[in-house]
């Protein structure tokens with residue numbers, strides 16, 4: 160432990176009753192310094208320093224370590240904090256005691272027990288959650304939990320929960336999404352087939368197995384490129400999407416007016432809805448990434464077309480058909496290697 164502070168230079172402030180001089184708070188940047196490194200340093204304390212400390216809510220206790228360091232006593236809580244001289248001069252020194260109290264209050268308010276700081280990262284602490292598991296969280300995050308803005312979300316409990324959700328649908332939760340999407344997981348169907356499924360779909364039972372299921376995802380589907388023209392609204396756009404039966408359902412699915420003229424420029428049959436969905440998503444993502452100017456802002460069409468994306472300017476037709484050619488080429492390649 161650091162030595163007891165020896166007050167050799169009295170400032171005009173009285174010592175608060177809560178003073179606990181046995182503890183010296185040290186910034187995370189100086190935690191590598193052993194406690195013997197914080198002993199007294201001989202040297203004067205100028206009236207100017209006293210004035211600055213006073214204005215910033217502190218009292219100078221003594222000089223320590225080397226000519227750059229001081230021990231400050233917080234006028235609010237009485238805690239002692241090691242501070243660099245330039246910090247006193249150029250900024251508002253941070254009281255280690257007040258910060259610890261704030262951390263403790265945040266943990267209490269978040270119904271967490273603060274166990275220890277993370278020695279690897281000063282912004283993180285380890286807490287015991289109500290479920291009994293230990294969680295590593297940012298102190299700022301705990302403050303948000305206290306305010307009710309976010310949940311603690313114990314990872315161990317979350318995984319247990321997801322396993323039970325999957326089991327109820329006849330699936331086993333294998334692990335995180337191999338493609339790295341945060342809202343997807345990898346699951347194994349009872350038939351042995353591995354498949355990525357959005358967690359929300361698993362929870363709601365919308366998770367048909369592409370290998371053995373009898374549902375949209377295992378039935379044939381169609382990727383389409385359609386041009387939608389509505390002269391009364393001066394609208395001329397194209398949409399890239401997929402559907403089991405685009406010709407029959409298109410208008411209804413998109414909530415189009417009878418006045419809208421729909422032309423299917425290209426229909427690409429896909430072996431399953433699952434394949435169609437994956438290929439269409441990938442194509443739309445690459446269009447948005449590579450041709451942002453070709454993406455029609457939602458405000459332009461939201462009154463006429465009931466979708467929130469995948470609407471492009473007709474200038475992109477050639478690029479979109481090229482992408483559809485590539486999807487077809489991949490299908491043919493997969494078919495011949497089967």
Ligand SMILES: [Zn+2]
Nearest residue numbers: 233236254257
């Ligand atoms: Zn304080």
Ligand SMILES: [Zn+2]
Nearest residue numbers: 290292313316
């Ligand atoms: Zn837990």
Ligand SMILES: [Zn+2]
Nearest residue numbers: 348350368371
């Ligand atoms: Zn299956």
